[in-house]
Amino acid sequence: MLIAQATDLHIGFEPGNPDEPNTRRFRALLDQLCAAPDRPDALVLSGDLTEFGDAESYARLAAMIADLPFPVLPMVGNHDLRAPFLAAFPACPTEGGFIQYNARIGPLRLLVLDTLEEGRHGGAFCEARAGWLADRLAEDAATPTVLALHHPPFESGLHWLDSGNHEPWVARLAAVVAGAPNVVGLMSGHLHRSIAAQWQGMTATVCSSSAAPAALDLRAADPETPDGRAMITDAPPVYALHRWDGARLATHFEWVAPVRPLAFYDESFQPVVRVIAEERGG
Template sequence: MLIAQITDLHLGFAPGDPAELNQRRLDAVLDILIDGPNRPDLLLATGDLTEYGDIDSYRRLAQAFARCPFPVWPCLGNHDDRANFRVVFPAVPMADGFVQYEVALEGVRLLLLDTLEEGRHGGAFCETRAAWLTARLEEQRDVPTLVILHHPPVEVGIEWMNTDPCEPWVARLGRALADAPQVRGLLCGHVHRPIAAAWRGLTVTICPSTAPQVALDLSPIVIADPDGRPMIVAQPPAFALHRWTAQGLVSHFENADAAPVLARYDSAMQPLIRGMLHERP
């Protein structure tokens, strides 16, 4: 099974411009997923779907998703607005007033979480949301499960995008997952960079954004010293492909820029490929 992931679309960054940069970047990624050699079985859109949470931007997002020949499952990030999202996406399930729901697939179960606290940049995960997650995990302890959320519960080293491991919401999430051996990993967004990290015995995989990426600078920020460092960079729009098999999850990251082809599978390459494949049992 092939699961695609996009994140941090930030549609509506340029209000009133349906041809804005972030729309074009999203469309470029969807073109690859729809027409490329790795068409997924489903697409996860892991939050910050819009920049300002406005209805017009959600409507443009719905139009973009409408051309996908595979199901699209969204969750919310800190730039989103639950009420406006629900106006345009009323079919997306909710639980206790939050956009939290499960997707049952062949051989794996997805649990999508809502980590939005409106007015806050960082994540949130209250007792109500944690209770829902605990109950869902107790229902099917023998089914491999992936947890999907916008905010990663780990420090990533980019200081202004970090999650403090002492934040209460991180502890709540950790407690909910502490006795859930069926959980095989977490898929996140928010940081606008491809990152993998260990957290409480699980792998947290962070997808790069379709919107412009965050610059990689791991040096501390001194608030009193605006040093002119790059913060947002015009790297290509990107996405993740997660391949789920009986052996578990393998994640790949790709961008939408066309790369020059340096070798193709032709008669000249055939002996090399034949030899490599014949080495295997």
């Protein structure tokens, strides 16, 4: 089973321009995802769907995903606003004013979390949201469960984008998840780079962005002294494919860019496939 993930679309970065770069990048991502040989069972859009949280951008996004051949599960990030988000996606469940919901995708359960605090760049996860998650985990302790949230609950080393490990919302989320052995993975966005880390005994992944990604520079940035470093690059959009095999979640990241195959599965490549298949036992 495959769950696709796209994140940090930032539609509407150029207000009033329906053909802005971020819109073009996301259209190209959807085109490649739909044409790829690995058709997903669902697509998670893990926040920062728009740049400014405006109705026009949400409407544009809703139109782009309306006819996809698989279900789409949207969620909010720090650039989103709940009221216009819900106006564009009225069927999206809410709980206590937060956009959190439970989705079944084949043998997996996906718990979509709301880490938005409007007006704040970093994450948030209050007692009410933590209580909802605890209830959902307690009501089904057997089904393999994946958490989806915008903000990664760990420091990656990208200091200017990270939430701090010391932040109360991180500890609150960790305390709830610690008692749930059936949580098999966590997917997130926000950092505009593809990252994997160990967190609470599981692999937590960050998918790079549909919009322009962050440059890789792990030096701390002095907020008082600009040093001319690269911050954002023009690298291609990225999406993730999370593959569940019944025992574990494996994540692949794919660039959205033209590629030229250097080998094909023909008679000349068959010996390689045959040897590896024999080693695997068929």
